[in-house]
Amino acid sequence: xxxxxxxxxxxxxxxxxxxxxxxxxxxxxxxxxxxxxxxxxxxxxxxxxxxxxxxxxxxxxxxxxxxxxxxxxxxxxxxxxxxxxxxxxxxxxxxxxxxxxxxxxxxxxxxxxxxxxxxxxxxxxxxxxxxxxxx
Amino acid sequence: xxxxxxxxxxxxxxxxxxxxxxxxxxxxxxxxxxxxxxxxxxxxxxxxxxxxxxxxxxxxxxxxxxxxxxxxxxxxxxxxxxxxxxxxxxxxxxxxxxxxxxxxxxxxxxxxxxxxxxxxxxxxxxxxxxxxxxxxxxxxxxxxxxxxxxxxxxxxxxxxxxxxxxxxxxxxxxxxxxxxxxxxxxxxxxxxxxxxxxxxxxxxxxxxxxxxxxxxxxxxxxxxxxxxxxxxxxxxxxxxxxxxxxxxxxxxxxxxxxxxxxxxxxxxxxxxxxxxxxxxxxxxxxxxxxxxxxxxxxxxxxxxxxxxxxxxxxxxxxxxxxxxxxxxxxxxxxxxxxxxxxxxxxxxxxxxxxxxxxxxxxxxxxxxxxxxxxxxxxxxx
Numbered sequence: 162x163x164x165x166x167x168x169x170x171x172x173x174x175x176x177x178x179x180x181x182x183x184x185x186x187x188x189x190x191x192x193x194x195x196x197x198x199x200x201x202x203x204x205x206x207x208x209x210x211x212x213x214x215x216x217x218x219x220x221x222x223x224x225x226x227x228x229x230x231x232x233x234x235x236x237x238x239x240x241x242x243x244x245x246x247x248x249x250x251x252x253x254x255x256x257x258x259x260x261x262x263x264x265x266x267x268x269x270x271x272x273x274x275x276x277x278x279x280x281x282x283x284x285x286x287x288x289x290x291x292x293x294x295x296x
Numbered sequence: 297x298x299x300x301x302x303x304x305x306x307x308x309x310x311x312x313x314x315x316x317x318x319x320x321x322x323x324x325x326x327x328x329x330x331x332x333x334x335x336x337x338x339x340x341x342x343x344x345x346x347x348x349x350x351x352x353x354x355x356x357x358x359x360x361x362x363x364x365x366x367x368x369x370x371x372x373x374x375x376x377x378x379x380x381x382x383x384x385x386x387x388x389x390x391x392x393x394x395x396x397x398x399x400x401x402x403x404x405x406x407x408x409x410x411x412x413x414x415x416x417x418x419x420x421x422x423x424x425x426x427x428x429x430x431x432x433x434x435x436x437x438x439x440x441x442x443x444x445x446x447x448x449x450x451x452x453x454x455x456x457x458x459x460x461x462x463x464x465x466x467x468x469x470x471x472x473x474x475x476x477x478x479x480x481x482x483x484x485x486x487x488x489x490x491x492x493x494x495x496x497x498x499x500x501x502x503x504x505x506x507x508x509x510x511x512x513x514x515x516x517x518x519x520x521x522x523x524x525x526x527x528x529x530x531x532x533x534x535x536x537x538x539x540x541x542x543x544x545x546x547x548x549x550x551x552x553x554x555x556x557x558x559x560x561x562x563x564x565x566x567x568x569x570x571x572x573x574x575x576x577x578x579x580x581x582x583x584x585x586x587x588x589x590x591x592x593x594x595x596x597x598x599x600x601x602x603x604x605x606x607x608x609x610x611x612x613x614x615x616x617x618x619x620x621x622x623x624x625x626x627x628x629x630x631x632x633x634x635x636x637x638x639x640x641x642x643x644x645x646x647x648x649x650x651x652x653x654x655x656x657x658x659x660x661x662x663x664x665x666x667x668x669x670x671x672x673x674x675x676x677x
Contacts, residue, residue: 184649184668191666196518216658 162253164212164287165260167267169247169280178279179272186273194278197270205252205263212251219247251287260284301346302331306417309350311389318358320396321442324414326361330354390415391491394484398459399445406441407462408469413438416480426475459488460500460556467504478508489543498547499556505540506563509533521663525572537567558587577607594624602630610637628654629664636671645671 205211227233254260264282272278313323330353343349397411412418424434467481485501513527544560562583569575584600605613613634632647648668655661
């Protein structure tokens with residue numbers, strides 16, 4: 162089993178095929194989308210492949226150490242500030258192929274017009290400790 | 297094995313040990329050891345007086361621990377000289393435990409964790425689950441909190457207001473883990489109310505009961521938020537409402553109005569309406585006036601603006617909103633609602649979308665997005 166992080170970039174990634182802001186959808190389309198995400202997570206809990214999923218607030222801030230006193234805080238000029246990660250899901254699956262399959266499925270969440278969003282998801286494997294080989 | 301009984305007895309036993317001079321952390325360890333023995337031995341040999349049994353065993357465990365520490369031999373002599381414990385204490389030391397766990401030297405997060413552990417008798421794992429943090433993280437937070445209060449003398453007078461604030465924090469943490477913290481907060485507040493005649497405690501208990509009564513109607517089957525006006529009032533728990541109203545009336549009769557009572561009065565007026573249209577908004581505005589007078593809280597003013605909007609029309613609500621800081625949480629959502637009621641769906645849709653972006657929780661964000669979507673999807677013209 163290997164863990165993978167599925168990163169949802171609503172912005173910053175290449176545009177989704179069905180790229181309509183959520184507040185322009187019909188209310189029942191929003192409901193269907195939320196339902197799809199919940200069902201997806203529930204199903205992965207059922208198969209024992211779900212680890213964690215969290216949504217992030219769209220606002221972030223850059224901070225660094227800058228000598229004595231309060232650290233400076235800025236929301237620019239870094240381009241990354243708006244390179245938004247909307248949230249993530251961590252899955253624990255048998256194979257890389259399974260991770261790709263699930264990411265594809267997550268990307269098919271319904272959006273405007275009830276059609277799949279086709280958003281890009283980033284799939285990244287977790288680094289783990291080297292396995293101990295015992296003879 | 298009656299786990300609920302053990303959980304109920306734990307704080308009282310802990311309280312006895314701490315009052316007898318045991319250090320808080322050491323007392324907690326001793327009580328845990330005694331509980332382990334109870335779980336092992338009680339099924340075969342149930343004691344006649346469970347609390348007395350636990351006190352005796354926990355005290356012996358504490359003495360064992362002290363004895364094991366050779367460098368504290370002189371202290372051992374002193375504790376040994378203490379009279380032996382007996383069952384049926386006249387005073388309930390649990391009350392003191394509430395004050396200790398809400399000690400001002402603790403951060404709110406630590407006070408909450410310690411209260412759930414010591415007064416609530418929850419395990420560290422249960423508390424960690426409720427807060428969705430690793431068990432080791434919560435264990436650290438709790439042991440740090442124990443260290444912080446270890447030097448505090450047990451008879452220092454506590455501040456009821458701080459205890460209530462901690463209990464309200466527990467209540468508002470809600471329903472995330474497998475332990476229902478709202479129900480737990482009510483259980484603890486009920487017990488506190490039974491120990492003290494303080495009218496603020498009654499106000500808080502009434503408020504919690506009235507809020508909790510509406511909980512089954514507050515979320516839909518898929519976790520979505522259902523606003524008050526759209527809730528199925530048949531799902532409200534009338535038994536809890538009746539109890540909350542009784543507790544509130546008893547508190548109000550003592551004529552020492554406070555913030556919790558005023559909030560509970562507002563909740564009672566909502567609970568009293570069979571349909572959203574029957575809500576007595578005029579009286580609710582009057583209670584918000586009281587609340588603003590008592591607290592000066594900007595959040596109370598914001599909620600008051602909503603009530604004014606219902607009582608005197610959206611224009612009046614917007615006027616009440618005018619003096620408030622737009623950075624307040626939910627300000628934009630309230631403005632959106634009032635603009636919609638005022639017949640300006642375009643502004644309302646824009647504000648709902650703004651509010652969704654600033655929302656602090658996922659159900660709230662989805663709800664606000666749905667509101668914006670509803671207005672944007674309406675037929676134009």
